[in-house]
Amino acid sequence: MRVLILGGTGEARELAQLASGERGVEIVSSLAGRVRDPLLPVGAVRIGGFGGVEGLREWLAANAIDAVLDATHPFAGTMSAHAAAAAAELGLPLLHVRRPGWTAQSGDRWIRVADLAAAAALPELGARVFLTIGRQGVAAFAGSSDRWFLIRAIDPPTGAVPANHELLLARGPFTVEQETALLVGHRIDMVVTKDSGGSPTEAKLSAARAAGLPVVLVDRPPLPPGSPVMASALDAWEWLRRRMIE
DSSP states (O other): OOEEEEEEEEEHHHHHHHHHHHHTTTTEEEEEESSSSOOOSSSEEEEEEOHHHHHHEEEHHTOOOOOOEEEETTTHHHHHHHHHHHHHTOOOOEEEEOOOOOOTTOEEEEEEEHHHHHHOOOOOSSSSSEEEEEEEGGGGGTTOSEEEEHHHHHHOSSSSOOOSSSEEEEESOOOOHHHHHHHHTOOOOEEEEEOOOOOOTOHHHHHHHHTEEEEEEEEEOOOOSSSEESSSSSHHHHHHHHHHHH
16 A cells, blocks of 8 residues: 655644555655755655645646555645645545644633634734744734744745744754743743644743733644544554445
8 A cells, every 4th residue: 555644744744654664554744845854754755745736636646556545734725725726636545634722721812713824914913022933924914013023934935025024943842941031031921833732832821821921823724524533643543444444
């Protein structure tokens, strides 16, 4: 069985590791190429886009792929939609792998919004904002000239950025102590982040809760309807193994 893993997440790397010792399974992991120095999974890796639904469909057919595991970032909505469309056209089994989103705890001051444009338009957005949304969404805040932003990302933003900002290039995970020191040291009064879920990036929420700071939490885009969804790499691996024996 030849399987394409659409990756870039910890779940995708775990899936590749689980499959590496399995006889009869050949894995190809695909990364979007948006990070200069990505964390690579074991096994074969391709980097770069496919060219939309048509390009992905042609690649799947040309490489004799038998199943697709969409383990992309929860906010990679376009890629998930392309994967669902291409797999449906070829009659291939497709599974979305999505870790659960975060759940509010006592003391959290969350403001949920539908997208980054809604976050940037909030009238109550703080004067000193910690923007931890990845580099691609920063342009949504470029017009906020009356606020100061601490922008943290792995690589520098390529589009427009707010006039008043400091860029912090760093790769997590970070501890609660580190996040607390960052909030205090930069006098942050609001955090803006995406509901990516998972424990490796949760420390900023704990630090904000302890400091009593509001957090603007951007909701995930919906997954395409019709395909099954698993919450962990282990569950996805069991799904794939069942397909192998059917």
